[in-house]
Amino acid sequence: MKDFWQTCVQRLEQDLPPQQISAWIRPLVPLAFDETQAVLRVSAPNRFKLDWVRKNFSHKIETLATEWYERPVQVSFELAGAGARAVPVRTATPNAAPAPTGPAVTGAPAAPAAVEQVMHDRSRLNTDLTFDNFVTGKANQLARAAALQVAENPGVSYNPLFLYGGVGLGKTHLIHAIGNTLLANGTGTRVRYVHADQYVSDVVKAYQRKAFDEFKRYYHSLDLLLIDDIQFFAGKNRTQEEFFYAFEAMVAQRKQIIITSDTYPKELANIDSRLISRFDSGLTVAIEPPELEMRVAILLHKAHTEGVTMPEEVAFFIAKHLRSNVRELEGALRKVSAYARFHGREVLTVDVCKDALKDLLSVSNGQITVENIQKTVADFYKIKVADMYSKRRPANIAMPRQVAMYLAKELTQKSLPEIGDLFGGRDHTTVLHAVRKISDARSKQTELNHALHVLEQTLKG
Numbered sequence: 447m448k449d450f451w452q453t454c455v456q457r458l459e460q461d462l463p464p465q466q467i468s469a470w471i472r473p474l475v476p477l478a479f480d481e482t483q484a485v486l487r488v489s490a491p492n493r494f495k496l497d498w499v500r501k502n503f504s505h506k507i508e509t510l511a512t513e514w515y516e517r518p519v520q521v522s523f524e525l526a527g528a529g530a531r532a533v534p535v536r537t538a539t540p541n542a543a544p545a546p547t548g549p550a551v552t553g554a555p556a557a558p559a560a561v562e563q564v565m566h567d568r569s570r571l572n573t574d575l576t577f578d579n580f581v582t583g584k585a586n587q588l589a590r591a592a593a594l595q596v597a598e599n600p601g602v603s604y605n606p607l608f609l610y611g612g613v614g615l616g617k618t619h620l621i622h623a624i625g626n627t628l629l630a631n632g633t634g635t636r637v638r639y640v641h642a643d644q645y646v647s648d649v650v651k652a653y654q655r656k657a658f659d660e661f662k663r664y665y666h667s668l669d670l671l672l673i674d675d676i677q678f679f680a681g682k683n684r685t686q687e688e689f690f691y692a693f694e695a696m697v698a699q700r701k702q703i704i705i706t707s708d709t710y711p712k713e714l715a716n717i718d719s720r721l722i723s724r725f726d727s728g729l730t731v732a733i734e735p736p737e738l739e740m741r742v743a744i745l746l747h748k749a750h751t752e753g754v755t756m757p758e759e760v761a762f763f764i765a766k767h768l769r770s771n772v773r774e775l776e777g778a779l780r781k782v783s784a785y786a787r788f789h790g791r792e793v794l795t796v797d798v799c800k801d802a803l804k805d806l807l808s809v810s811n812g813q814i815t816v817e818n819i820q821k822t823v824a825d826f827y828k829i830k831v832a833d834m835y836s837k838r839r840p841a842n843i844a845m846p847r848q849v850a851m852y853l854a855k856e857l858t859q860k861s862l863p864e865i866g867d868l869f870g871g872r873d874h875t876t877v878l879h880a881v882r883k884i885s886d887a888r889s890k891q892t893e894l895n896h897a898l899h900v901l902e903q904t905l906k907g
C-alpha cells in the first residue's frame with residue numbers, strides 16, 4: 447500500500463506541474479486497500495480538495511492502482527478525520543525520510559481551504575470544465591495549445607487571448623479550463639469568469655449605486671479575467687468604455703485577459719474601434735466545427751464518462767447526422783440514453799438512435815434545401831435572391847453564387863446537374879468549378895472560412 451502510493455505520486459509527478467502536486471496530491475493520505483472489494487481508500491483534508499481531486503485526478507489514480515494491483519481498482523475518497531487512521535506517505539523523492547504519522551501531510555502549503563473555497567466561488571468557474579475532459583482534434587488543437595500556453599504563463603505569452611467560433615464549439619469550456627488550471631495551482635490567483643451580459647449588468651448596477659470606483663477597483667484587481675461572448679457588448683457604449691479601462695489597466699500590469707466571441711475582432715459590429723484593435727493585439731484563434739471523426743471521439747468520450755456503452759457504429763451514425771456543434775451532440779447523447787433506459791434497451795443500436803432522435807434527424811436532414819441556401823447566402827451577402835439564377839457575372843454576385851453552389855453540394859443530397867438546374871439552368875461543370883474553387887479558397891482565406899461557418903450554422907439552425 448505504502449509502496450503503491452509512493453509510486454503513484456512519482457508517476458503523477460511526471461505528468462503534473464509541481465504546483466498541482468503540492469496543492470492537490472501531497473495533501474492526500476492513503477488509508478487502506480480493501481483486498482476483497484479492490485477499493486483503495488484515500489483521504490483528503492477538506493471538502494473542497496476532496497471534490498476537486500475526485501473530479502480531476504481519480505481517473506489517473508485509478509489507472510495507476512489498476513496497473514499496480516493487476517485488477518480493476520476503485521478509489522474512494524473520504525474526508526480526513528472521518529475514518530481510519532492514516533498511513534501517510536509524504537513524497538515521491540526516493541530518499542525522503544518517512545513522514546510522521548498523523549493527519550494530512552501537506553507539501554508546500556497552499557492557501558487555507560476556506561480561502562481556496564472562497565476564491566473558487568468568487569471566480570464563478572465551473573469545475574467540470576477542464577483540459578482533461580476537452581477532446582482535441584484538428585478543429586480546436588490550436589485553440590487548446592494557446593489556452594494551455596496561457597494557463598502556464600498568464601499575462602506574458604498572449605495577452606489578450608481572443609477565441610472565436612460558432613455556438614457550442616467549446617469556447618466557454620476552454621476558458622473555464624484555463625481558469626481552473628490557474629486556481630488549481632493554489633497560488634492565490636484572483637480569477638473571474640464573467641459572461642459579457644453579466645458585465646453589462648454590473649455596469650448598470652454601478653450606475654444605479656453610483657459605485658463606479660468600487661466596480662473599477664474590483665475588475666482592475668484581477669489576475670485573470672475571462673470574458674465570454676464579447677459580441678454582447680455591441681452598442682453598449684458605457685460598458686465598452688469601462689471595459690477599455692479595465693483592459694488597459696490589466697494588460698499594463700501583465701494580468702491576463704481572455705475573451706471569446708462568435709466572430710473575429712474586425713468583424714464585431716457596434717464595438718468601438720479602440721477596443722477592436724486591442725482585442726487583436728494579442729493572439730486571435732478560431733475554434734472550428736469538429737469534423738466527423740472528432741464528433742465520433744467526442745460522443746464516445748462523453749458516453750464513457752456517463753457510463754453509457756456506445757458501439758462505434760452508433761457514434762458514427764449520430765455524428766454523421768448531427769454536424770453543427772458539440773452541444774448538439776451532447777443533447778443527442780442525453781436523448782438516446784434516456785430513450786434506451788425508458789424502453790429497457792440495454793444496448794444502444796442504430797435503430798434505437800433512429801427512434802430516439804427522430805425529431806432531431808428530420809430537422810437536420812429536412813430543413814436544408816437549395817432554395818433555403820440561396821436565400822440565406824443572398825441575405826448574408828446582401829444581394830437579391832434572383833441573382834442566384836441570373837446570368838449576371840459581376841464579382842460581387844458571382845462569388846456569393848459560387849458559395850451557394852458549394853453549400854448546396856455540401857449540405858444537400860442533390861447531384862451536380864440538379865444543383866446546376868436550380869441555379870438558372872447552369873451546366874454541372876460550372877457547379878463543379880464553383881465547389882472546387884470555394885473549397886480551395888476556404889482552406890486559404892480565414893475570412894471566407896469564417897463566413898462559411900456562419901452560413902453553415904445559420905442553415906443548420
Ligand SMILES: Nc1ncnc2c1ncn2[C@@H]1O[C@H](COP(=O)(O)OP(=O)(O)OP(=O)(O)O)[C@@H](O)[C@H]1O
Pocket residue numbers: 575579580581582586611612613614615616617618619620675708744772773776
Ligand atoms: N472539444 C470538446 N470536448 C469535450 N466537450 C466539449 C468540447 N467542445 C465543446 N464541448 C462541450 O460542449 C458544450 C458546449 O460548449 P461551450 O459551452 O464551451 O460552447 P461555446 O463555444 O462557448 O458556445 P456558445 O457560444 O454558445 O456559448 C459544453 O458542454 C462543452 O463542455
